[in-house]
Amino acid sequence: MSEILVDVKNLSKEYKRGGETLVVLKDLNLEIPKEDFLALMGPSGSGKSTLLNLIGGLDTPSSGSVSINGERIDQMNSKQLSNWRASNVGFIFQFYNLLPVLTAQKNIELPLLLTNLSSSQRKQHVETALNIVGLSDRSGHKPSELSGGQQQRVAIARALVSDPDILVCDEPTGDLDRDTATEILNLLKSLNQDHGKTILMVTHDPAAADSAKRSLHLDKGKLAS
Amino acid sequence: MKYWIIIVAALNRKRWRTGLTISSLVVAFLLFGLLRSVAVVFTEDIDLSGDDRLVVASKYSIIDSMPISYLQRIKGIEGVDIVAHQDWFGGTYIDRANFFPKWPVPPKEFLDIYEEYKISPQDEEAFINTRNGMIAGKRLVEKFNWKVGDRIPIIGDIYFLKDGTNLWEFDLVGIFNDLENPANEEQVFLNYKYFDEARDMANGTVGNFIVKLDDKEEGPRIAQEIDTMFANSMDETKTYTEKAYAQMFASQIGDIGLIMNSILAAVFFTILLVTGNTMSQSIRERTSELAVFKTIGFSDITVMLLVFIESLVICLIGAFLGLGITAILMPGLSEMVSLSLGQVALDSSIIISGIGIAVITAFISGFPPALGAMRLKVVDAFRKN
Numbered sequence A: 001m002s003e004i005l006v007d008v009k010n011l012s013k014e015y016k017r018g019g020e021t022l023v024v025l026k027d028l029n030l031e032i033p034k035e036d037f038l039a040l041m042g043p044s045g046s047g048k049s050t051l052l053n054l055i056g057g058l059d060t061p062s063s064g065s066v067s068i069n070g071e072r073i074d075q076m077n078s079k080q081l082s083n084w085r086a087s088n089v090g091f092i093f094q095f096y097n098l099l100p101v102l103t104a105q106k107n108i109e110l111p112l113l114l115t116n117l118s119s120s121q122r123k124q125h126v127e128t129a130l131n132i133v134g135l136s137d138r139s140g141h142k143p144s145e146l147s148g149g150q151q152q153r154v155a156i157a158r159a160l161v162s163d164p165d166i167l168v169c170d171e172p173t174g175d176l177d178r179d180t181a182t183e184i185l186n187l188l189k190s191l192n193q194d195h196g197k198t199i200l201m202v203t204h205d206p207a208a209a210d211s212a213k214r215s216l217h218l219d220k221g222k223l224a225s
Numbered sequence B: 001m002k003y004w005i006i007i008v009a010a011l012n013r014k015r016w017r018t019g020l021t022i023s024s025l026v027v028a029f030l031l032f033g034l035l036r037s038v039a040v041v042f043t044e045d046i047d048l049s050g051d052d053r054l055v056v057a058s059k060y061s062i063i064d065s066m067p068i069s070y071l072q073r074i075k076g077i078e079g080v081d082i083v084a085h086q087d088w089f090g091g092t093y094i095d096r097a098n099f100f101p102k103w104p105v106p107p108k109e110f111l112d113i114y115e116e117y118k119i120s121p122q123d124e125e126a127f128i129n130t131r132n133g134m135i136a137g138k139r140l141v142e143k144f145n146w147k148v149g150d151r152i153p154i155i156g157d158i159y160f161l162k163d164g165t166n167l168w169e170f171d172l173v174g175i176f177n178d179l180e181n182p183a184n185e186e187q188v189f190l191n192y193k194y195f196d197e198a199r200d201m202a203n204g205t206v207g208n209f210i211v212k213l214d215d216k217e218e219g220p221r222i223a224q225e226i227d228t229m230f231a232n233s234m235d236e237t238k239t240y241t242e243k244a245y246a247q248m249f250a251s252q253i254g255d256i257g258l259i260m261n262s263i264l265a266a267v268f269f270t271i272l273l274v275t276g277n278t279m280s281q282s283i284r285e286r287t288s289e290l291a292v293f294k295t296i297g298f299s300d301i302t303v304m305l306l307v308f309i310e311s312l313v314i315c316l317i318g319a320f321l322g323l324g325i326t327a328i329l330m331p332g333l334s335e336m337v338s339l340s341l342g343q344v345a346l347d348s349s350i351i352i353s354g355i356g357i358a359v360i361t362a363f364i365s366g367f368p369p370a371l372g373a374m375r376l377k378v379v380d381a382f383r384k385n
């Protein structure tokens, strides 16, 4: 077994709604080694997105710890988490979430605005990312001028451009047809195999889960394989 | 500023709406620029010294007159150089639309005081010596195609002739100009002596005295002395500097400064609502975009600042365009009002307070959405779609 990248220990997450407490995750443990490609499956409402957001540093746990590359992100404040996310994790969502008035190139450049890179260095990084996702010829297009699959490629390029170790994907193919979904999955596979990205992907499509190296099921707050 | 692209993107998202919001700001700042420039005339503090010409008016009303015999007594006051006087003639030249002020004055004393009205010695001589003489400003002469020697008919409305008719005839004997303030060329001066002898009433009275001082620092004392001299008489006086008189004259229309400031307050309150509404709506529509910024590592504070800057850019564009158009229109406006109010100008203090208002408007209207943007939690934003 190679080095552990994500180490989740006794993780619990509960939401208080009115007087009730909803326990979504309960004493959950998970280790994800470097360069893993893990599919997370489970019924709707089982807490998949919640777990993904905790690992991606978008949310903080009720108890337990989340360490990424040895760093306790559960103990960071909001400002530290922002900084951490900027350089360590890339997010890919079901609905792409691109800025409609910006070209593909500018959308991809956004995360780099937070770095000290010069404008020409940023351009170079953007080109590399566009190349990896196979959209070099569409760099000047706006999202409305691109197909769903192409928009998701732009979103993937945006997640990649700051060269994070880990990519978290929440139902990345949920809004795509079968053929396009397969293309996106192949792209993720190559990012994992050829570029060494560790990928954590939520999906409820078994075919999508087959692209991963392994898959886990989340149900009633517990993980099972 | 590499974040510029984000601001531009935000403004471009609904160009039509951004354009409308900026347009309403432009109109507001245009109104602000124009009204403030004029309001300054009504609200600035008038210093009794610093003006070497005083205007003596009847104490209780600008339409009351005073006996001409006051002239000698005023002249006797220490420090008084020249005394002239003027009356409001009213009257119509052919058509009401041709309105211009017509002032019966004592020619020599009046022209000695108003050195800025340039006139040739021959014309001045002719004015002094022609009983029904009249001199006119260059602009009027050009406007009506007059020439020296023309007989100008004026239909009197305040003053009738002794025979009960009201067709006055004046001989144009000279032309004056005022290079500094050409709007002053849109008036005529008549020989008081003839006017007073020929009119059917109020003979031996004048509307105002104009007093030229030896030393402008003496203004307050001399004004005081004049008013004391005629206190307890039938016709009490109130003495102003020329500028204060103009301000008093204009404010007979009402408390213009207050009216203007109330209008502006209403305008900006409306603008605040418009801008605030635009900002809130535009940010609400972009909740998921803001969540994306946070997801990729923009801090809460940075996102909040982006919203504020967006609001600031909208307001500043509106202010600069509005004040810019004001600056373009200002010479025309000044021209229009200069005869009654004196020159008006887009003062730097107006520009500075305009920009100040833009910044405050941006801050207030940007505050609720900026706060919302700062507090926005990514997980909640994405949960909604």
Ligand SMILES: Nc1ncnc2c1ncn2[C@@H]1O[C@H](COP(=O)(O)OP(=O)(O)O)[C@@H](O)[C@H]1O
Pocket (backbone or CB within 6 Å): A015, A016, A017, A022, A024, A042, A043, A044, A045, A046, A047, A048, A049, A050, A051, B379, B380, B383
């Ligand atoms: N911010 C929240 N407030 C209250 N309940 C929440 C919140 N986020 C998630 N939940 C609840 O937690 C449970 C798990 O949600 P989620 O992680 O989105 O599930 P999945 O992604 O597996 O469909 C659901 O019952 C959901 O309603």
Ligand SMILES: [Mg+2]
Pocket (backbone or CB within 6 Å): A048, A049, A050, A170
């Ligand atoms: Mg989910």
